Amino acid sequence: MKVIKMQQHSQSKAHKIEVTPLILGSGSFLTESDRERAYRLLDAFVALGGNTIDTARHYGIAEHIIGDWLTLRENRDKIVLLTKGGHPTQENPTHHRLSATAISEDLNTSLSALRTERVEFYALHRDDPAVGVDEIMHQLHQFVQQGKVGAIGASNWKTDRLIAANQYAQENNLTPFTFNSPGFSLATCNRPRWPGCEIANAEMLEWHKDNNIPLVAWSPQGAGFFSGKYSPDNLDNREMVDVYYNDANWKKYDRAATLAPELDVSTSQIALAYVLNQPFSSLAVIGARNEEQLREAFKASQLSLTPEQVLWLNLQQ
Template identity: 55%
Template sequence: MQCPKFELKNGKTVQLSRVVLGTGKFYSEQDKSNALEILDEYVRLGGNCIDTGRQYGLSENIIGEWLETRKCRDKVSILTKGGHPSLKQPNKSRLSKQDLCADLEASLSAFSTNFVELYALHRDDESMPVSEIMPTLHQFIEDGKVGAIGTSNWTEERISAANDYAKKNKLTEFSFNNPGFSLADCNHPPWPGCVMAEESMLAWHRENAVPLFAWSPQASGFFSGKYSPDDTANREMVEVYYSDSNWSRLQKATKLAEKLTCTPTQVALAYVCNQPFPSFAIIGARTKEHLQQAFEASRISLDHQAMHWLTDQKLTTDGVV
């Protein structure tokens, strides 16, 4: 499956791998040794886009050290995020010009670079007018510090409103979106302030061909075989993913995996990568094996019939498309 091309605002075109390396787990110095090995393996397998965020502890610093020691800044694109409320004041918005500028400069310093390809707002504050947000992001583009701007955990209505304002005022528009998305639907978002890609958002992506960078594309291991309806030990999984619809999707993914000689988790990842718009799966792999399996899954081609069968409640699990 060919990887989609991504147009940056500086005229540069990058072709990003379907598997994006998520680094939210690279949270502390204790993770550094394994983190560096995972980064090396990711590039060896052909990956070229790293997802991180100012909120992710020491993740940006570990990535910066890796970029410096491996001398590979030209081999990868960076997607980082700012504007997340602080842990001390989780209800206080941080989308002001001052906060966003501080976050971006801190990220650039951690990476020891003066430019990141993709920059997203990590959270939204719907009480804040988009007119107070978009000029700051446009300036990041104009200053040559950011290649493209996007959103993480924004609704499609807010993204559209922001882009309408930007278009009318000749400012840079959002050109990618980073919601939670997987084959398993969430009963509710796993964390406060998160936005999951439901059907209305997917329809918006189809209509506008906006790239989607999916966090939690494997539904926190729901398709791994570790969970069953009568196993309720993990309360977070029960509350977020346990539903008749998702058990049906797991059964179908398992049957399709048998036909394709892969795992249900790989089917779930392939589902994310086979959307009718540019789509990328952000994988928080802890082992080299998990990374290798993700790249294998990203190369699985699912046709429209298979995609429809996996999610349509009216279609039974009998037979495999």
């Protein structure tokens, strides 16, 4: 299976680890009732060759479920963990949590829930421009120095803040962001699905290309837009209509539907392959609900699209 080599830091030395381009998302592992399904998905994901799991302090009891699964399967040394912190709480959704104290509290709580002393990747789940990048980058660098985190990144940050953070890190000999996790798919969003989210735009994609920084895409299949369940005259799902219904996306769907039979795959698989065939390292967090969806995603991850096909799907040719 194709792998992507991503940077890690250990005892102040940089090295790379192999990460599968498909990352299993745990955003639906929210409650105890999700545990059995989560175990089945985690087992199936590993059996198919996956090695990386995405989670967050904000995802209910997802970290606890993953930590329990790792303990039961005794496979922590074979799994790459990406978790996130710094998200406002459900009780106080307008209060940002990017102070050094809040970030430390979130990371330590995540490590305890995951039953591990270290995560390979740690990302800030939201941004707060009122907090200077100096405070943030010093605290994240400390996590790396302490051996609690292998690499740091951001999720839902604007490009100018990413640039400012890495410039400050470079000038002050601190650990920089080495990955970024925005929303990214073939479908163009009319607006972000959730408050505080950032969708990769042309500026951000160019930044990834110029700096060879891996992009970890959430909602890589446009929340099912390419599944065939939706059409311009089907307005039943208000969120889908508000976020994804536009003329450009219907044209992209038609092009995906044209290419899919040639490659013997579905339109959803074409959409996922689009994300994974960018001119920079790209990975996709998949929110599979069952084993069949996992198998379809892994097949899509093996597709090689030409640069011309990628541009054509995105209406650039």
